[in-house]
Amino acid sequence: MVEEEGFQRYLAHAILWIGIAIVAFPVYLAIVASTQDNAVIANGQMSLLPGGHFLETYYQTLFVGTSGSTREPVLNMMLNSLIMALLIAVGKIAISIISAYAIVYFRFPFRMAIFWTIFITLMLPVEVRIYPTYKIVADLHLLDSYAGLSLPLIASATATLLFRQFFMTVPDELLEASRIDGAGPFRFFWDTLLPLSRTNMAALFVILFILGWNQYLWPLLITTRDDMQTIQVGIRKMITTTDALTEWPVVMATALLAMLPPVFVVVVMQKLFVRGLVETEK
Amino acid sequence: MQKQAIFQSKLLPYALVAPQLAIVLIFFYWPAAQAVIQSFLLQDAFGLSTSFVWFENYLELFKDPAYFAAIVRTFAFSFAIAVSSLSFALLLAVMADKPLRGSTLYRTLLIWPYAVAPPVVGVLWVFMLHPSLGVLSRYLRAMGVDWNPLLDGDQAAALIILAAAWKQISYNFLFFLAGLQSIPKSVIEAAAIDGARPMRRFWTVIFPLLSPTIFFLLVINIVYAFFDTFGIIDTMTRGGPGKATETLVYKVYTDGLLGGNLGSSAAQSVILMVIVVVLTGIQFRFVERKVTY
16 A cells, blocks of 8 residues: 555545535535525525525425416426436336347347347437427327327437346356246246346436436427426526526525435435446446 | 357247337437438428438538537537546546545545536526626626626636536546546555655556546547537526527527528538547547446
8 A cells, every 4th residue: 555645645635625615516505595585696695604485485496386477386397307217217228128138138130230220329319319309209299298208218229238238248057047947038037137137227227317307408399388397497497588587596496406316316326326327338 | 249048939039129129210210310311401491392402501501600610619618628527527536546534425425416417507507607696706706807608708608618517527536536446556556666756656657547537538528518518508508698608409409499491400410410420439449448347
């Protein structure tokens, strides 16, 4: 072990705490602002200490929404975001794990062609094909629906590649053993492969949930009804162009509520999160 | 590499790949193909007739100074975001890599911004640096800076870059930390025995060994700056003032919203696709990252 002198160590601690402070400051401000009176904030007189409007602001945010014309309770937006994020995460894992299973454990004509067809989708994020995708979703009458929100975002290869990579490392002996026990392709998948994939699935789920919850451009385009808004879209609509009308405490409370679920997931499931991040490189 | 032990079945594998294949074809290939076809067509002003015009839409774009400016701006943003976020994250990672008490706590306190959505990042930063009510704007004005990102394009650009870099610190920090921890301690000890001071050890031993990670992160950060900054820009500046913060992705969005030129908007999409494919290609070609379990 290389000796670190005392000064060096103190310096490291100091730099890390400064870094943490810089990273946390915008969020601290949001917490403080969400407990203060809007008139005070709008005057530029905001204090750096919490105020007394905590309950009032959060009650209004969750159950009533802003006072403007598009009033929509944030709780409802959170529910929409939750449904979308879960559909994306579960849907992607489900369709990917079975197609990876087919590609690794079967030989069939066009196997590699199909693999490449899926693989290429890895490259293009939804942002580069938004309008043509929008048109297709509109033609399928999926605007303002959960299917429309989630299906186009499920079309990607990351999960398939990860499961394929993992299945390749599963020893062949396991398949031979379960075949001797009389297991067919379904039994082997269900009793052997799925339990082995549990950690991979969980790590992937954590990342996909965060990515799904944080989607913005796609929901912005395809939701028109206020009751279908996700929280990320809702918060943008709360900032009015005429600044005087923006209810900053409500906006800040919404921002905090919007980051609560994904940040909670990252902090509590840190091991799975780091693993998922390294594997998907997202 | 292929599995030796496999199942025999004619139809089952097709049934298993069918759901994914269907979704990929409908929601990926079909729209991508539409964009490519559309980019070669020109529609008249009333949308009554379309004609095949080869590369005219592309030529028009490249002749358009506004589009050229958006390309330059997007690359400048990407570069600024990548460099500022990477250097700050590297500094923090080098510090967190030292044998300190509480290093897991430090990691936890530094990685959570990854989970904050781009539009929320935009809202947080716009509030902090709002010209009339922002807390930091007060100090900036007290220092004599004429701070008004709503009117000053350079200040608006700086705001976007700072906010976008802030969000990316945690990602870069995690990968740098992993990279640093994979450097064998014996190499660093050897340098220390040879009498190299910490700064010298960093620049001559650690930094070169970290270069694959740096290159990998550079590509990831550029892709991030290209696409994931949309939410930040849309909540902070909406591309303004003027066009000072309009990136390529944002331009596709606004041009499409105005609903004007379908061919041009499609050509813009195709150019973006090509950029992503090139970046991904570079990443696969030069960054042979081994996945470790």
